[in-house]
Amino acid sequence: MPSTYSAFQLFKEGLKGHTGWAPAWQDADPKPSYDALVIGGGGHGLATAYYLARNHGLKRVGLVEKGWIGGGNTGRNTTVIRSNYFYPESVALYDFALKLYEGLSRELNYNIMFSQRGIAVVAHSELEMEMAARITNAMQINGTDAELLNRKQVLERAPLLNQNDDARFPIFGGIWQGRAGVARHDAVAWGYARAADKLGVDIIQNCEVTGFLVENGRCSGVETTRGEIRAGTTGMAVAGNSSVLSAMAGFELPVRSFALQAMVTEPVKPCLDTVLLYMGTGTYLSQSDKGELVIGGGLDRIPSYGQRGNPPLQEEILSGLLEMFPAFGQLKLLRQWAGIVDVVPDSSPVIGPTPLPGLYINGGWGTGGFKAIPAGGWLLAHLMANEEHHEISRPFDLDRFARGRLIDEAAGAAIAH
Amino acid sequence: MQRFSCPFCGPRDETEFFYGGEAGNERPEPAENISPVRWAQYLHMEKNEKGRAREIWVHLTCGEFFVMERDTVTHEIFKTEAFHGERT
Numbered sequence: 467m468p469s470t471y472s473a474f475q476l477f478k479e480g481l482k483g484h485t486g487w488a489p490a491w492q493d494a495d496p497k498p499s500y501d502a503l504v505i506g507g508g509g510h511g512l513a514t515a516y517y518l519a520r521n522h523g524l525k526r527v528g529l530v531e532k533g534w535i536g537g538g539n540t541g542r543n544t545t546v547i548r549s550n551y552f553y554p555e556s557v558a559l560y561d562f563a564l565k566l567y568e569g570l571s572r573e574l575n576y577n578i579m580f581s582q583r584g585i586a587v588v589a590h591s592e593l594e595m596e597m598a599a600r601i602t603n604a605m606q607i608n609g610t611d612a613e614l615l616n617r618k619q620v621l622e623r624a625p626l627l628n629q630n631d632d633a634r635f636p637i638f639g640g641i642w643q644g645r646a647g648v649a650r651h652d653a654v655a656w657g658y659a660r661a662a663d664k665l666g667v668d669i670i671q672n673c674e675v676t677g678f679l680v681e682n683g684r685c686s687g688v689e690t691t692r693g694e695i696r697a698g699t700t701g702m703a704v705a706g707n708s709s710v711l712s713a714m715a716g717f718e719l720p721v722r723s724f725a726l727q728a729m730v731t732e733p734v735k736p737c738l739d740t741v742l743l744y745m746g747t748g749t750y751l752s753q754s755d756k757g758e759l760v761i762g763g764g765l766d767r768i769p770s771y772g773q774r775g776n777p778p779l780q781e782e783i784l785s786g787l788l789e790m791f792p793a794f795g796q797l798k799l800l801r802q803w804a805g806i807v808d809v810v811p812d813s814s815p816v817i818g819p820t821p822l823p824g825l826y827i828n829g830g831w832g833t834g835g836f837k838a839i840p841a842g843g844w845l846l847a848h849l850m851a852n853e854e855h856h857e858i859s860r861p862f863d864l865d866r867f868a869r870g871r872l873i874d875e876a877a878g879a880a881i882a883h
Numbered sequence: 884m885q886r887f888s889c890p891f892c893g894p895r896d897e898t899e900f901f902y903g904g905e906a907g908n909e910r911p912e913p914a915e916n917i918s919p920v921r922w923a924q925y926l927h928m929e930k931n932e933k934g935r936a937r938e939i940w941v942h943l944t945c946g947e948f949f950v951m952e953r954d955t956v957t958h959e960i961f962k963t964e965a966f967h968g969e970r971t
Contacts, residue, residue, distance in 0.1 A: 709931035720927035723955070768885075769902055771933045771956045777884055778898050811927050868923040 471575050490656060491663035496670045496692050500528035502850050503687065503697035505675050505711065507531025508540040509651075509836065510703035510828050512658035512669075513843020514850070516574075519665035521844070522851035527667045528697070530690055532674035536655030539706055542773075542805030543836040544728050544762040546741055546752065548585050548646035549610050552601055555861040555873050556814065557608035559841055562858055564610075564645060566840030576657030579755065582647035585741040586615060586623055588640040594745055598641045605643070613642040623740050626791050634789055635746035646741060648752050648760075654839055678715045678822065685715070685824035699850040701826045703842065706771075706806035708816075708829035717821040719830070720867055721808045725766040726833050727775030727783070729802040731794070733757030747786025758800060761787055765809065765833065775804040807833055812872035817845050818855060818863035826850050827864070885958060889942040890949050890965045903939040905930055906950050939966060 469475055469488065479486055501524050504515045508531075515529045531537075547567050549560035571577050589598045598614060605612035616639045621627060627637060659669055670692070677689040679696065687696035702711050712719045733756050743750035751761045763783035766776045780802060788795050808830045810816060815838065816830035828846040831838060845859040855863065866872060886894045911917045911925055930936075933955060940951050940963075952961040 707933070709929065710933050713930070718924070718928040718930060720923075720929065721931055722929055723931055723933070767902070768897065768958075769931075769936075769938070769955060770958065772958055776897075778896075867927045868919045870919070 471577075490660040491669055494528075494668035494670050496530070496673060496690065496695050497526075497528065497668060498694070499526075499687070499696035500668070501526040501698045502528075503695060503700045504529040504846075505688065505700065505702040506704040507533075507535035507655075507659075507669065507671065508538050508703065508705070509536070509654050509658065509839035510705070510842040510846065512536075512655055512662060513839050514701055514703055514828065514846040515667045515669070515843075516658045516662040516665065517844050517847035518851060519662060519667055521847060524851065525666060527662075528670060528695065529662070529667060530670045530673040530675060530688070530695065532672070534671050535659055535669065536652055539805040539807065539835055540651055540655045540839075542728065542803055543651055544750070544752070544760050545648045545651045545754075545836065546585065546646070546750070547580070547649055547837040548643055548741070549837075550585065550587065550601070550605060550612065550641060550643045550646065551608075551875055552604050553873050553875065554608045556875055557605065557610050558858050559815075559862070560838060561608075561610045562844070563838045563841035566844065567649065568645075570654070570657070570840060574657040574661040576653060576660055577650075578653040578657055579650040580647060581649070582645050583740050583752070584623070584642060584644040585646035585743065586620055586640045586642050587743045587745060588620055588627075588635075589638050590635040590744070590746045591638060595638050598639060602641050605641075611643055611645050613644070615640045615642045624738060624742055626737060626793055627742075628790055628792055635744055648741065648754075651836060654836075658839075658843070675711065675714070678825065680822065683823060685822050699826070699853070700824060701828065701846045701850045703828040703846060705808045705829045705831050705835050708808050708827070712820070712827075715820065715822045715825055719808075719816065719827075719864075720810055721816075721830055722769050723771050723806050724768075724809050725770045725772065725775055725804040726762070726807045727766065727780060727802065727804040728760065728762045729775075729780070729783070730754070730758040730760050730800050731797040732800050734759070734797065742790070744786060744790050747789055749783050749786030749790060751787065751790075759794065759797065765807070766804070771806055773804055773806055775802055807831065807835070811867075812874040813876035814873040815842070815862050816864055817842070817859040818849065818865075819853075820864065887940070887951065887960065888963045889945060889947065890963050891947050892942060892945050895942065895944070899942060899944050901941050901943055903941050903948060906937040906939050935961070
């Protein structure tokens with residue numbers, strides 16, 4: 467049993483030369499059956515397993531992961547957490563996640579290093595300021611924090627921004643969400659894994675799902691590379707590969723897979739203490755605790771399952787960066803990578819039952835799954851345990867496509883999708 | 884920078900091309916007999932193949948649509964051919 471992490475424990479272990487730390491979670495072997503089985507060992511899957519045990523008291527919970535936990539999109543994102551969305555359904559979802567994030571280090575007894583340094587979305591004309599005001603108002607009405615910034619307030623927050631009068635994208639002002647921030651993404655996966663393991667969840671790595679067991683028209687478990695695993699209820703949280711699993715289960719999803727890339731520069735001294743996004747370039751960035759600038763932008767243009775970025779978009783993102791911060795042109799790029807994301811027509815996730823009874827889905831997060839991890843896990847656990855929607859997940863059901871009730875955040879929120 | 888081969892113009896930079904959807908997704912007719920579920924399937928549902936896929940692309944500079952077969956993991960291109968409004 468791993469110990470509770472505390473300053474006292476750290477001191478005690480320090481005296482013993484740090485020889486007494488137990489592994490944070492056990493690498494379990496699959497059992498023949500579970501009450502609830504989660505497919506996918508990313509943040510959403512691990513959070514689902516944790517909340518199945520914590521919120522619903524399930525004792526026999528298993529989680530299968532084809533590689534290692536947190537090795538997919540959870541470890542490939544740019545770690546931004548925010549809830550600056552336009553529609554009430556979206557703010558309810560992402561602000562629920564943000565609230566859970568605010569208490570997560572304490573809840574999991576694991577420091578996820580959540581730093582609420584705020585995000586500024588910068589507008590470049592009077593017309594964009596109108597859009598910014600509209601989104602700010604919508605966010606406030608939907609019950610999350612939002613503030614409209616003028617040019618001076620933007621420059622106070624990020625003095626290195628391009629202030630030239632002849633800038634291609636001049637700064638008029640922006641949207642500020644002060645509760646937004648960044649967190650250590652690996653720690654979110656590891657923290658949930660450790661807390662779930664403590665509650666008796668089996669975390670089974672290197673175990674790839676190869677098919678679904680279907681009895682009397684209902685999903686009764688999965689076939690894996692490590693044998694058959696039966697389950698009372700099954701949930702999939704495998705964004706990036708959602709269509710691959712849904713094809714095994716015999717249905718299609720409104721999902722296209724694209725690479726979303728990110729990159730970091732060499733580390734430098736602290737020079738940016740907020741998250742910054744330009745409406746004009748779509749490039750956004752923050753500075754990590756190590757001093758690296760973490761940079762992201764839009765999706766690659768070509769549907770892909772290849773987990774690597776494409777040079778044309780990399781060039782676009784970096785030219786955006788140099789427009790925003792001319793001084794950063796001196797920096798060298800240290801690493802560049804990509805994750806495969808589920809892109810859905812309305813840029814909103816898919817959470818709910820699937821056409822195969824007994825199988826539930828959490829996916830379709832597009833470019834923004836990391837920020838939603840605690841909520842995604844909470845809601846999928848609720849669906850699996852109760853076999854019905856939580857009120858927050860109801861609007862995100864797959865049925866919205868046939869009902870025409872899309873939640874079109876691509877058109878609503880002024881952020882890159 | 885990858886190069887795709889337009890059946891009309893030859894090999895060009897990938898930035899000249901735009902993805903148009905999966906090949907063989909035929910519009911269901913007649914409209915009055917189509918259920919919302921079937922219509923949603925036509926509009927939004929995807930096979931989203933991992934591996935070999937058959938897709939419709941448009942070469943933006945010449946404006947022609949064509950069919951491209953490629954691997955969505957390795958990005959290897961097998962074939963491009965003119966699009967004649969194919970039926971599945």
